[in-house]
Amino acid sequence: MPDVALNIKVKDGAIVEEGLSYVISSWDETALEAALQITEDVGGEVTLLTIGPDKAAESLRKGLAMGAHKAIHVKYDEAKESDSFAFAKILQKALEGRNYDLILTGKQAQDTDAGLTAPMLAEFISLPQVTNIIRFSDVSEESITLYRKGDHGTEVIDMNLPGIVTVNDSLNEPRLASMRGIMMAKKKPLEEIELDSLDIPAEMRGKQGSMTNVLQFEKPETRKEGQTFEGDEADTVKQAMDLLVSESKFLA
Amino acid sequence: MTKILIVAEIKNGEIKKNTLELFSFAKSQGLESEAVLLGSDVSGQADVLAGQGASTVYIGDDASLEIYNTEQYTSLVIDALQQSQATQVWLTSSEMGRDLTPRVAARQGVGALSDVTQLEINVDEITAFRPCMATKAVQKCEFSKDGLRVISIRSGIFSAEETAPAPANTVTLSIPEGHSQLKVREVQVEESDEVELNEASIIVSAGRGVGGVEGCEFVRPLANELGAAFGASRAVCDAGWLPHKHQVGQTGTMVNPDFYFALGISGAIQHLAGMSGSKVIVAVNKDPDAPIFKVADYGIVGDLFKAVPVLREEVGKLKG
Ligand SMILES: Cc1cc2nc3c(=O)[nH]c(=O)nc-3n(C[C@H](O)[C@H](O)[C@H](O)COP(=O)(O)OP(=O)(O)OC[C@H]3O[C@@H](n4cnc5c(N)ncnc54)[C@H](O)[C@@H]3O)c2cc1C
Numbered sequence: 001m002p003d004v005a006l007n008i009k010v011k012d013g014a015i016v017e018e019g020l021s022y023v024i025s026s027w028d029e030t031a032l033e034a035a036l037q038i039t040e041d042v043g044g045e046v047t048l049l050t051i052g053p054d055k056a057a058e059s060l061r062k063g064l065a066m067g068a069h070k071a072i073h074v075k076y077d078e079a080k081e082s083d084s085f086a087f088a089k090i091l092q093k094a095l096e097g098r099n100y101d102l103i104l105t106g107k108q109a110q111d112t113d114a115g116l117t118a119p120m121l122a123e124f125i126s127l128p129q130v131t132n133i134i135r136f137s138d139v140s141e142e143s144i145t146l147y148r149k150g151d152h153g154t155e156v157i158d159m160n161l162p163g164i165v166t167v168n169d170s171l172n173e174p175r176l177a178s179m180r181g182i183m184m185a186k187k188k189p190l191e192e193i194e195l196d197s198l199d200i201p202a203e204m205r206g207k208q209g210s211m212t213n214v215l216q217f218e219k220p221e222t223r224k225e226g227q228t229f230e231g232d233e234a235d236t237v238k239q240a241m242d243l244l245v246s247e248s249k250f251l252a
Numbered sequence: 253m254t255k256i257l258i259v260a261e262i263k264n265g266e267i268k269k270n271t272l273e274l275f276s277f278a279k280s281q282g283l284e285s286e287a288v289l290l291g292s293d294v295s296g297q298a299d300v301l302a303g304q305g306a307s308t309v310y311i312g313d314d315a316s317l318e319i320y321n322t323e324q325y326t327s328l329v330i331d332a333l334q335q336s337q338a339t340q341v342w343l344t345s346s347e348m349g350r351d352l353t354p355r356v357a358a359r360q361g362v363g364a365l366s367d368v369t370q371l372e373i374n375v376d377e378i379t380a381f382r383p384c385m386a387t388k389a390v391q392k393c394e395f396s397k398d399g400l401r402v403i404s405i406r407s408g409i410f411s412a413e414e415t416a417p418a419p420a421n422t423v424t425l426s427i428p429e430g431h432s433q434l435k436v437r438e439v440q441v442e443e444s445d446e447v448e449l450n451e452a453s454i455i456v457s458a459g460r461g462v463g464g465v466e467g468c469e470f471v472r473p474l475a476n477e478l479g480a481a482f483g484a485s486r487a488v489c490d491a492g493w494l495p496h497k498h499q500v501g502q503t504g505t506m507v508n509p510d511f512y513f514a515l516g517i518s519g520a521i522q523h524l525a526g527m528s529g530s531k532v533i534v535a536v537n538k539d540p541d542a543p544i545f546k547v548a549d550y551g552i553v554g555d556l557f558k559a560v561p562v563l564r565e566e567v568g569k570l571k572g
């Protein structure tokens with residue numbers, strides 16, 4: 001997905017493509033880091049799975065360089081016209097016949113900020129879900145203990161495996177790929193899959209397979225430039241407070 | 253006919269303001285609303301929802317529902333939905349709402365729009381606006397197929413109207429077996445008499461600039477004196493200076509209070525994404541180039557350890 005830390009321009013109802021640089025969504029890196037830690041701890045294998053256009057392969061290589069064991073690239077050009085529902089359905093197809101104990105995703109993707117794909121997938125493949133985890137412990141073959149950031153505190157949940165979790169960025173600090181990792185990534189298996197071989201008909205793709213539709217992108221409301229106060233705090237704070245009261249009706 | 257089923261939220265036995273906001277908005281649009289009320293010992297709140305306009309309140313009241321859990325809550329909302337024949341389900345984009353919204357939608361075989369900040373409704377034709385890309389763009393969305401509309405709405409977007417309780421027309425839901433694949437053991441609640449971030453009209457937030465736990469405690473009295481919620485940047489929560497529930501921003505709570513005080517916060521995009529909807533922003537930072545000053549209405553370039561005592565003194569005078 002596009003790097004949202006960089007400047008994002010909106011023109012004529014669309015995001016301007018020029019100047020975008022593509023990266024792994026930050027929360028997905030956190031998910032990968034967690035998966036790597038689990039396999040380093042209890043053994044096993046981490047597989048990356050993405051549905052996206054050709055350029056998504058770069059992100060898979062990067063994930064392999066971080067330490068993932070293999071990658072699956074479902075080639076998909078209609079990514080831009082698809083919503084989370086459509087992605088969850090295709091992920092369901094892509095997972096058919098495969099073995100896994102735990103599926104990890106970001107709590108949301110940094111471009112959509114939707115946070116819908118993983119729970120929808122969990123429902124479609126009848127797995128339990130725990131979203132927004134900030135910690136985990138007690139990983140075994142059968143279960144994992146998850147600490148979820150809930151509305152009123154941290155919810156502590158034992159989840160049977162297989163299951164799906166989505167991660168909060170506070171879970172960890174994703175590692176950087178080492179030079180050696182980058183070299184090794186070139187030799188790791190990256191499986192490419194065409195939609196046709198997954199038996200995904202046209203009705204499941206792009207706009208047709210989606211339940212919601214982005215009509216257009218708009219610029220967010222920008223805040224007007226405010227005032228700054230420099231000098232001795234005893235004066236500047238008073239000046240600011242006076243205006244806060246007179247202009248903005250603070251504590252009125 | 254359009255009918256909205258609103259999933260109510262409860263804290264300390266009372267209906268949360270974010271829920272009241274949804275009822276007030278439904279009423280302002282002339283829409284019929286019903287409620288689903290889930291929790292432990294919550295039935296008494298049905299009258300509050302009826303007072304807000306809920307024509308029926310579907311109640312799931314059981315000790316097993318004390319802490320939110322995906323399994324039972326999803327089943328109960330679906331049960332209420334089937335009885336209600338509502339054409340739309342509204343939730344708030346709280347942590348519960350974020351977890352439940354996609355699961356409920358998927359079980360009904362439909363899509364969802366999450367964390368909506370503006371909503372235009374014409375029968376069941378909906379135009380929704382939602383920030384994306386760390387709030388650097390806004391999507392204007394619609395549902396592209398017929399069927400149930402499932403939407404989660406950000407807190408603080410609509411105003412909540414105070415209403416008197418009224419006798420409720422209630423339906424008791426039968427409690428499904430839960431905890432088959434998931435077992436919620438406990439909720440570790442941190443200090444809870446505090447003002448909640450998404451309910452507050454004033455928020456005072458501490459950033460890494462406070463330097464540590466002591467710095468947080470140096471700032472906290474200002475929040476208390478203002479009756480404000482105490483917020484923080486991720487840097488502060490990750491360092492363990494304050495619990496995670498204080499975090500404001502994209503992965504913390506998205507807030508839009510009347511007044512937001514950012515003390516020693518640089519203004520990273522993920523923080524801004526969560527608070528730039530505040531009506532008035534005051535920032536104190538010793539770096540004149542800190543990005544927070546690009547969004548602040550009143551930017552004080554200076555040391556927060558010198559500024560906070562003056563702020564408290566001024567607030568003291570104002571409160572008289
Ligand atoms: C996926 C993702 C999600 C994220 N989500 C969030 C989120 O939800 N919320 C969030 O906050 N961050 C989030 N972040 C982190 C974010 O990018 C920043 O790292 C974080 O906001 C920085 O916190 P800070 O401003 O407190 O610290 P810093 O950036 O270190 O800023 C500290 C500031 O304090 C000032 N300062 C220092 N001493 C003083 C003093 N004595 N007086 C006055 N000013 C002083 C400094 O000039 C500096 O500007 C996220 C990051 C990622 C990658």
Ligand SMILES: Nc1ncnc2c1ncn2[C@@H]1O[C@H](COP(=O)(O)O)[C@@H](O)[C@H]1O
Binds near residue numbers: 027028087105108110
């Ligand atoms: N096309 C995709 N391929 C693989 N994973 C995806 C895809 N779309 C979404 N996801 C996962 O679902 C998460 C949430 O996405 P979203 O529902 O768009 O916020 C992302 O962080 C990813 O981990």
